[in-house]
Amino acid sequence: MSIIGRLPNLLVLKLLDHAFVGEEWKTRDGEFQELRVLHLTSNYEIKQWITRSEHFPQLQTLSVYACINLTEIPSEIGDIPTLQKIEVYSCGYEVYESAVQIAQEQRENGNEELQVITSNEHKMEDW
Template sequence: MEIIGGLLNLEVLKLGFVYFDGRTWNASSEFPELKFLKLSSADLKEWNASSDNFPSLEVLALQYCSYLKMIPSSFGNILTLQKIEVYRCAKSVEESAKQIQEEQQDMGNEMLIVIISNL
């Protein structure tokens, strides 16, 4: 991820069937221009990140991340966030997406859409 994080103009990142060492992603890189992040079928269990890692993120899509415990709560501080899509992930991920939406609404961002599907 550090190599990918070195791509400072990266706007779209789609990771599928990705394996994280120790099943933890400690986001140490900043993705200053990243607008769209999709994680699909990741074996990720813990994701430690701050809003500083993804300051321009607009869309977060999570698919089949059944081991992931939660979306980092600091994503509630990303003011550019417009959509969170959760498809077939753990119930705790769904709950953290809803919590982030509530935090955004408290800050005046009524535009954040959360889509949850378990079909």
């Protein structure tokens, strides 16, 4: 993943269907510097995502689909100034909760632009 993260022109990354081996994804300095869109779909092994906002400085959209063992979206994702949308579908309750928490913290800090979109089972107004 570190090699992919250092690609200088990487704008969209779709990590689909078991792209991760192991339970942890830890990003590092200098990775994903131009990434705008990140899709995580059906990555059942990943449980913990460790990152900092500096690792995704241009991220605009984060989509998390069917990552059933992921424990949360890191709160640091909310500190990315370009982030406009977080989508969460078919994940554990903790992932939904972390996305909503990120949006609430951003609103408290004056960022009304961040959208959180979730599946029908979990609507944001239910939080």
